[in-house]
Amino acid sequence: MLMKSCAAVLLSLLLCACATKPEAESARPSMEAAKNANSADALVRRAAELVSSKKPTEALPLLDQAIAQYERAYRESGVLAYSARSAPETLLYALEGHKQNIRAQVYGVEWGLAYFLKGFALIDLGRIPEAKAAYEAAIKLSPRNSQYLSERGHIHALERDWLGSLQAFDEALRAVELTPPALNTREKTRALRGMAFAQVELGNLNAAKALHERVLQIDPANRMSVNELQYIKDQLAKRP
Numbered sequence: 001m002l003m004k005s006c007a008a009v010l011l012s013l014l015l016c017a018c019a020t021k022p023e024a025e026s027a028r029p030s031m032e033a034a035k036n037a038n039s040a041d042a043l044v045r046r047a048a049e050l051v052s053s054k055k056p057t058e059a060l061p062l063l064d065q066a067i068a069q070y071e072r073a074y075r076e077s078g079v080l081a082y083s084a085r086s087a088p089e090t091l092l093y094a095l096e097g098h099k100q101n102i103r104a105q106v107y108g109v110e111w112g113l114a115y116f117l118k119g120f121a122l123i124d125l126g127r128i129p130e131a132k133a134a135y136e137a138a139i140k141l142s143p144r145n146s147q148y149l150s151e152r153g154h155i156h157a158l159e160r161d162w163l164g165s166l167q168a169f170d171e172a173l174r175a176v177e178l179t180p181p182a183l184n185t186r187e188k189t190r191a192l193r194g195m196a197f198a199q200v201e202l203g204n205l206n207a208a209k210a211l212h213e214r215v216l217q218i219d220p221a222n223r224m225s226v227n228e229l230q231y232i233k234d235q236l237a238k239r240p
Contacts, residue, residue, distance in 0.1 A: 037069065037070060037073045037074070037107075037110075039069060040065075040066040040067075040069035040070050040073070040110065040111075040114070041066075041108075041110045043062045043063070043065055043066035043069075043114075044062075044063070044066050044110045044113055044114050044117065046062055047059040047062040047063045047066065047114075047117050047121075048113075048117060050062070051117055051120055051121050051124075054124070056120075056121035056122070056124040056125050057121075057125065059117065059121045060118065060121050060122075063114050063117055063118040063121065064118070066110075066114045067111075067114045067115065067118070070107075070110075070111040070114060074105065074107055074111065076105070078102070078103070079102070079103050079104070079105055080093075080096065080097045080100070080102050080103070080104040080105070081104075081105050081107070081141065082096075082104060082105070082106045082107065082141055082142065082143075083106075083107050083108065083109060083110070083111040083112030083113075083138075083141040083142050084106050084107070084108070084109065084142065085108075085109035085112075085142070085145065085180060086178060086179075086180050088178050089142070089144060089145070089178045090106045092144060092178065093106045093143075093144075094106055109142075111141055112138045112141040112142040112145065112148065113138075115134050115135070115137040115138035115141065116134070116135065116138040116147070116148055116151065118131075118134040119131040119132070119133075119134035119135040119138065119151060120151070122134060123154075128155065128158055128159070131155065132155045135148060135151050135152055135155060136152070138151075139152060144175045144178050145175065145178075146172045146173070146175040146176045146178070146179050146187040146188075146190075146191060147172075147179075147183070147187055147190075149168055149169075149171050149172035149175055149191075150168070150169060150172040150187070150190050150191055150194055152168040152171075152172075153165045153166075153167075153168035153169035153172060153191075153194045153198075154194065156168055157194070157197065157198065157201075160201075162198045162201045162202050163198075163202070165194065165197075165198040166195055166198035166199065166202070168194075169191045169192075169194035169195040169198065170191075170195060172187070172190070172191040172194070173188065173191035173192060173195065176188045176191065185218055185219055188218060189215045189218055189219050189222055189225070192211050192212075192214050192215045192218075192225075193211070193212070193215060193222075193224060193225060193228070195211050196208040196209075196211035196212050196215075196225075196228065197228075199211065200228075200232065205232050205235055205236050206236070208228075208232055209229065209232045209233070209236070212225040212228050212229040212232065213229065216229070
C-alpha cells in the first residue's frame with residue numbers, strides 16, 4: 001500500500017521541525033515584515049493542528065493567508081529565497097547563492113512548512129494536481145528537505161509514475177544528511193520504504209527486498225517493512 005503518515009505523526013514531525021529552527025538565520029527582515037511573519041507562524045501552527053485533526057478544509061484558508069504574508073514579507077526580486085530547519089541546511093542554501101553569484105536569503109522553517117501543509121491538506125481532499133504544486137513550492141524553498149522530497153515521491157506514486165517516484169525517494173534519502181537528528185530515522189526509513197514500493201511496482205523484487213532489509217537494520221521494529229518484506233519473500237517464493 002502507498003504510505004501515508006497518520007495525523008498524529010504529522011503533527012509531531014511539524015512540531016519537532018519547528019523546534020529545530022536554524023540557530024542563526026542569514027535574513028534580517030524589517031520590523032513590519034517580522035511582525036507579518038510572526039503572525040503567519042501562528043497561522044501555520046494552528047493549521048498543523050487542524051490538518052492533524054483531519055480538518056483539511058478548515059486548514060486551507062489559514063495556510064493561504066500565512067503563505068500570502070510570507071510572500072509579502074520575504075519575497076524579493078532577484079534574490080534567492082530559502083526556508084531551512086537547521087544550521088547546516090541554512091549554510092548550504094547561503095552557499096548556493098554564492099555559487100550562483102546571487103544574493104540568497106535564508107529564513108526559518110515555517111514558510112516552507114506552510115506550502116507543505118497545504119499540499120498535505122489537498123492530498124486529503126483528493127486534489128492531487130494542486131497538492132503537487134504546493135509540494136513543489138515547498139521544495140523550491142527547501143530543496144534539501146528530505147520530508148518534502150518524500151512527499152514528491154508519494155505524489156509520483158499516486159500518479160503511477162514509478163521511475164519518478166523512485167528518483168524522488170532516492171533524492172530524499174540523500175538529503176537525510178541534513179535532517180535534524182530527532183527526525184533522521186523516521187525520514188531515512190520513509191525514503192527507503194518509498195524506494196522499495198516503487199521497485200516492487202517496477203518488478204524489481206530483489207531490489208525492494210534489500211531496501212526493506214536496510215530499513216530493518218536501522219529500525220528493527222518497523223512494522224511496515226516487516227510486513228512488506230514478508231510479502232516480497234512470498235512473491236519471490238512463487239517464482240519458478
